[in-house]
Amino acid sequence: MSGTSSGKIVSLYGHTEKDKAASAIDRMQELVAGRMAEVNDTILKRMDSPVSLIPELAGHLISSGGKRLRPMLTLASADLIGYTGNKHIGLATAVEFIHTATLLHDDVVDESTLRRGKKPANLIWGNQPTVLVGDFLFSRAFELMVESDSLKVLKILAGAAAVITEGEVLQLTTANDLSTTEDKYLEVITAKTAILFAAACEVAGVVAGQGEEVESALHAYGKYLGIAFQLVDDALDYNAERATLGKEIGDDFREGKITLPVILAYRRGTDEERLFWKRTMARLKQEDGDLDTAIELLEQASTLDDTIKRAHHYGAMAKDALAIFKGNPAKQAMLDIVDFCISRAY
């Protein structure tokens, strides 16, 4: 075994595949560029307030270079099914607001130190405004949803919001708990991440009035893509190569967040290794060098690789969910974005 853990992840694809996947996001961005400009306008307009602290704080996160993957999925889904109306613009904005509100509340929650490469809002403005501006974005998201005039859309997105918070609380209750099963972990990431991906895609089908089959297919695509996305996210948090790129790694380790790489390593580990995981992640007694040791154990047990393999499985299901749709550039972009989400190194 040579080099870093990321070497192992990359080795699953080779650099060419990785580059091809990386360009998928550019192609999807190009595809939806026109409508995304409208989404961006709506974001700016709807996060505005005479209370200047609100756009200031919200803009800190919203402008800080997220990929806008979720609203992009709404726009691409609309293109996929040939929807030419305007209702999905507000919904794409609502989806991004829900996501951003969740991130803001996570900042309070996790006391994390890096968020999209910037200092988290709560360290600049304090917990109070961070919670409240998150609430503000949630409320604005609901206003945008109401404007869609579709009770079905409202049911989907209000339901998603409830499931997301339930998933976040469930995640808290599994923190530091090394007996967490893979099944429970899947339940957490489906709720906290995948359901919003699913809703982002599904609502495009609803406003286009295309019926249950299309809506279910879009929902399934989004859900499986979201699960794959989160699996990769959780592997990347132990990716030493990212650290060399100046990215923060080890957040989950420091918080004792029990993700699949650790779940698998704990189960596969020796008694001695289990003592290491118990000390560092259950009791949070961590010393210098523990993160390096953790990464080493994950690599030895191949659990970063296996987490990525699981992501491939869900990625394949996401692609198959699109089988009912005729080929068009949006479909190709949505297929390619699955590979992007799995092979991304950031």
Add this chain to the structure above:
Amino acid sequence: MSGTSSGKIVSLYGHTEKDKAASAIDRMQELVAGRMAEVNDTILKRMDSPVSLIPELAGHLISSGGKRLRPMLTLASADLIGYTGNKHIGLATAVEFIHTATLLHDDVVDESTLRRGKKPANLIWGNQPTVLVGDFLFSRAFELMVESDSLKVLKILAGAAAVITEGEVLQLTTANDLSTTEDKYLEVITAKTAILFAAACEVAGVVAGQGEEVESALHAYGKYLGIAFQLVDDALDYNAERATLGKEIGDDFREGKITLPVILAYRRGTDEERLFWKRTMARLKQEDGDLDTAIELLEQASTLDDTIKRAHHYGAMAKDALAIFKGNPAKQAMLDIVDFCISRAY
């Protein structure tokens, strides 16, 4: 001048009037008891979750003896206009959930130490679950609203939620700022408190399909009642008699929250008094005995009395808003509850 500040507040009515007003809440509770039992059932059912931390944490606040004033207003408004349907039950529940979510997020926000006589949730469970369970209740509120199948109801309540959070942020920006005007203060309390009272009443008119005039009247009643309620709340925070009853006072003072009693006292004060307010509330350099001094200054400047007088003004407007309705027991209870909100000593 003799006795405590609360002596001054009570002196505005005398004990008989205060007792009469206190029984108003009992009468309203009796009036809506049947439907309130349904609301309580809905509350328990909808705050439930397989993630047991959620009902545990939410129940801490929801079961801890709040008066359920807001859902009571929805039920009484429905009675006032003779609505016999069921849609307001879910909406009354949604209103209570929004209120509770706000309180939970306030717990994180204000680091307050007493909430409905119990330890705040964040001191028991930490900030993380408190924020998330607040989000969960917000989401469940929206689910309940969506179930009303009324886009108008959704517009009102989603708009209210956005205004509430905007008001809370505005309040943060006026904290420690002694130049805050009475006008700005009214803007804050209208947004953070009165709009939810207004929405709680208005939605009953909407589901009953009674038209704009009825909806506006209910909205106005709720709004003015809410303003009066908050004015009294802000006066009570400096009410020394409450301290003798074991209630916490001085929260606003300790946080540097600029409320009307202080706004008026600062304007009316001598240079020396202003230095006191600047030290204690702008710079938050507080010493033992400062709260007593603050209460003394507020009494000397009659600003607690004047805050209550302002509340009477808005209370009168609330009552007048009901003039278009025929007399019935619900109307009488809604009129009496105005007096209750103004003369309550807790």
